[in-house]
Amino acid sequence: MTRIRPTLASLMAGAALALVAVAPAVAQDGPIRIGVLEDQSGDFAAATMVKVHAIELAAKEINDAGGIDGRPVELVIYDTQSDNRRYQEFMRRVLQSDKVDVVFAGFSSASREAYRPIVNQFDGLAFYNNQYEGGVCDNNMIVTGAVPEQQFSTLIPWMMEEYGPNVYTLAADYNFGQISAEWVRQIVEENGGTMVGEEFIPLGVSQFGQTIQNIQATEADFVVTLLVGAAQASYYEQAASANVGLPMASSVNVGQGYEHKRFTPPSLANMFVTTNYIEEIDTPASKAFVERFRAMFPDEPYINQEAANSYIAMNLYKQMVERAGSTDHDAIRTVLAEGDVCFDGPSGNVCLDPKSQHMSHTIYLAKVNDDHSIAFPKVWEDIKPYWLGEAGCDLTQNDPSAQYTPSSPPPAQ
Secondary structure (H helix, E strand, C coil), X not given: CEEECXXXXXXXXXXXXEEECCCCCCCCCCCEEEEEEECCCCCCHHHHHHHHHHHHHHHHHXXXXXXXXXXXXXXXXXXXXXXXXXXXXXXXXXXXXXXXXEEEECCCHHHHHXXXXXXXXXXXXXXXXXXXXXXXXCCCEEECCCCHHHHHHHHHHHHHHHHCCEEXXXXXXXXXXXXXXXXXXXXXXXXXXXXXXXXXXXCCCCCCHHHHHHHHCCXXXXXXXXXXXXXXXXXXXXXXXXXXXXXXXXXXXXXXXXXHHHCCCCCCCCEEEEECCCCCCCXXXXXXXXXXXXXXXXXXXXXXXXXXXXHHHHHHHHHHXXXXXXXXXXXXXXXXXXXXXEEEECCEEEEECCCCCEECEEEEEEEECCCCCEEEEEEEEEECXXXXXXXXXXXXXXXXXXXXXXXXXXXXX
């Protein structure tokens, strides 16, 4: 892999670097260019730098095996600095100036919604490789991260049966937290439970004294934590110091920001997370993935679910291009619509749903023990991303380029 160092001007503009992964021989049609827009600095960097490394690992493996349909992979990488304006700037740049064939982009849902209109404007193709609140029905987007019907429909009933029906939710105050909290409310009510509290915390907030008092004033049986970023993660140590003592349920912690590794035990004790991958998963495929990853990046602090999703996405894209015989988006969508685009990777076998262009997952219930080791009390095999398709999203028939929620589903056909 050769490395092209940016000019000072491009660094000041926020472009961290461009990486070119060169295959042994350059094919006649030239390289396949893949744009990578991820937060290598800023509030989300702890969870996202590993996504860049996963893409680099996949690119190296693909190129070492002869590339995609005989063509080398070239990565064009920019540091979006956890700044939605940079997502918009760099998305325009990679689609207009860099002429990439596909883009892998984004950690937060806010960043995805900042760049998604630009992808649509230029009829690009983007992979969003993050766990999120669900609902995006857009032909220009392929989503490999887990969604609420895979995470909450498993997690919340299990927690209610194990600990009780009274639920308190803490959520980041933007579309991820708001829509995820809506899913939690719906599932709690469907299972006969009670929401005893719900708070939306602005991004950047790091003091939780009043929130902790609010929780302690209720009869909550467990707390659903949908907090994101370095600042909001301060809640866990503060709650432990205040002896909140309640089990926690999350779709976003541990599997992304590896808080169980970063914080002093037992601040995350009794947290339960539904995740499609974390490095502690004890399977031959996971162990082999971790070994290859650390051979290339020996100082990687943690290999999270977003790294696995990004690695899988590279291999799914390779398969679709080779089956289509082209990087043409319409040809790729035709392949995707066939319904058998699958990959057996570090998290097990996964497949893309042609209606929603979201991915199936094995869902692992990860429990954080008192010493912050991980146990897996439950595994749900092959959970499909069923909600969008059942609700009326069918990208093989039409493209609304919209995001839907349980309270605002697709219009009846």
